[in-house]
Amino acid sequence: MLRRILCGVSAATLLLSAGAAMAQDFSAERISEEIRTISADDFLGRYPGTEGEKKTLDWLQARYEAMGMEPGGPNGQWLQPIDLKRYTPVADSASASWTGPDGTVHALQAGTDIILRAATNDGQARVKNAGLVFAGYGIHAPERSWDDYGDIDVRGKVVIVLSGEPTAEGVTERFNGAYPTAYNNGWYKADEAFRRGAVGIITLMPVAATDAGWLRMGQFNNRQRTLSPGAADLEFSGAINHDLGAQWAAAAGLDMATLSDTATGEFKAKALTGVTLSVAAAETIDTLRTHNLLARITGTEQPDETIVFSAHWDHVGVGSDHVSEVSTTTDNIYNGAWDNASGTVGILEMARQLKAAPAPKRTIVFAHMAAEEMGLLGAYGYVANPVYPLETTVADINIDMLPLSAPTRDLPIFGKGQNTLEDKLQVLAEAEGRYVTDDGQPEQGFYTRSDHFPFVRAGVPALMTWHGVDLDEGGTEVGKPAYDAKFRADYHKVSDEWSADWDLRSAVENLTLLYRLALDLANGDEWPTWKPTSEFGSTRALSDGARQ
Incomplete structure (x- = not known):
């Protein structure tokens, strides 16, 4: 079958450089059985900080010990503690007022006129008479010839931004068309404002004060929020x-027309001269301790250069509050067999195969990340306090939900067009009669939604493969409806349970390609790079000297 015939000089070179790349023996049966184990009811939905976490990590550690793997965590341990700060607003503590150029103070009703959170630092926001700057979308993207800030100084001020990114005809292609870039996200806007010295950030919502959606935002603003490790340490955020x-704007003497031309790339930030804002807010803080688990194979020649395989071990626990008692009458356990017992076991199986191969020149780390379902928090915790320097981390390869189908011709990835890892993967895929494509679901924003992304934000090239739909037999006409139905039926539902009927042949094919990619990286001296239009290349460039 042509699908299985290796072809092309570049593919042959890549496979030969990977040494014993063909020696692997990924087992669909073993993968299935191990998914069945850690998605069983007695693992209680694997929620961080519960008995389900302990049972999951004990099980993983035992498997790695049986392989003869080395602990990969800090100080020769298996576990990396991750402390997650959870913030809850103190009732009636939020207050705000603004002062106009004439000195008149205008009181604001928190939760109605303005929405405030102090979910950073010590949970105490105190800002007095800070100047205001409207910065459009709040985007500084030189690789896209876009700069909302210009030369304005925002140190000590509050930055006001629009949500999202430009969508006007003529500029969308600067921002990846239908696929959102990192600039679309609130965390980026907060990071950029903080980097420039701002004390707070406010999102300007394009709705009236009486809008029902706006009023709902205020009503639900008292919910507990967990801070991402390494997040921008602003005094407050708000809307x-x-x-x-x-x-x-009127108080500052600005014409609204001059503030509305934000979508062309010509707009530059404007100070609201004479207008200041005062804010106070308080939040209680409690800490949830969870853990990443790391194992490693130490490189023989370049041990300080690291390839990381990552997958999150957690799911969403039991019941609507994640920690309910197990019901005796209805199924309230979110077993998370597909999401992400499958990826967890995929990483474990990858480790098993790579451990059986000749020892690599570079170090390979297998990182089981905590609290992905809470906002990629275990991965953010790792990146904020890396066990292995990010500057000499070659790449992160992330697995979140193995494909559950017969073999496919397509090999979707998140973030297509970002870095050169996809080019290497394309060579390997072509040798098998397959092709790399994007994930086909721009509305989902998948690139920012799994554990590869904290590495990406830190400048480390990362890759995540996804579920193909172009079946060898039946094509997309059969594969796409089947995938869509599976996703709708089970994603984040109690029905996401192991089944003996799962077809893991596509999973084995994808794992095999990632195995070959990993060995090529681990036995070479190449450093994958970001492509010229990527928003993450400038971050990586800051540490170029460490990779000379």
């Missing part, structure tokens, strides 16, 4: 409606 924004 205002269009009506209040218009009042501030």
Whole structure:
């Protein structure tokens, strides 16, 4: 069958450089049985900080010990502790007012006029008479010839931004068309404002003060929020409606027309001269301790250069609050067999195969990340306090939900067009009669939603493969509806349970290609790079000297 015939000089070179790449023996039966084990009811949905976490990590450690693997965590341990700060607003503690150029103070009703959170630092926000700057989308993207800030100084001020990224015809291609870039996200805007010295950030919502959606935002603003490790340490974040924004602009003598031309790339940030904002808010803090588990194979020649395989071990626990008692009458355990017992076991199986291969020149780390379902928090915790320097981390290869289908011709990845890892994968895929494509679901924003992404934000080239739909037999006409139905039926539902009927042949094919990619990286001296249009290349470039 042509699908299985290796072809092309570049493919042959890549496979030969990977040494014993063909010696692997990924087992669908073993993968299935291990998924069945850690997605069983007695693992209680694998929620961080519960008995389900302990049972999961004990099970993983035992498997790695049986392989003869080395502990890969800090100080020769298996576990990396991750302390997650959870913030809850203190009732009636939030207050705000603004002062106009004439000195008149205007009180604001927190939760109605303005929404405030102090979920950073010590949970105490105190800002007095800070100047305001409207920065459009709050985007500085030189690789896309876009700079909302210009040369304005925002140190000690509050930055006001629009949500999302430009969507006007003529500029969308600067921002990956239908696929959102990192600039679309609130964390990016907060990071950029903090980097420039701002004390707070406010999102301007394009709705009236009476809008039902706006009022709901205020009503639900008291929910507990968990801070991502390494997040921007602003005094506060918040949101205002269009009506209040218009009042501030008018008070500053600005024509709203000059503030609305934000989608062309010509706009530059403007100070709201004479208008200041005062804010106070308080939040209680409690800490949830969870753990990443890391194992490693130490490189024989370049041990300080690291390839990381990652997958999250956690799911969402039991019941709507994650920690309910197990029901005796209904199924309330979120077993998370597909998401992400499958990826967890995929990493374990990858480790098993790589351990059986000749020892690599570079170090390979197998990282089982905590609290992905809470916002990639275990991976963010690792990146904020890396066990292996990020500057000499060659790549992260992430697995989140193995494909459950017969073999496919397509090999989707998240973030296509970002870095050269996909080019290497394309060579390997072509040798098998397959092709690399994007994930086909731009509305999902998948690139920012799994554990590869904290590495990406830190500048480390990363790759995550996804579920193919172009079946060898039946094509997309059969494969796409089957995938869509499976995703709708089981994603984050109690029905996400192991089944003996799962077809793991596509999973084995993908794992085999990633195995070959890993050996090529681990036995070479190449450093994957970001492509010129990537928003993450400039971050990686800051540490170029460490990779000379």
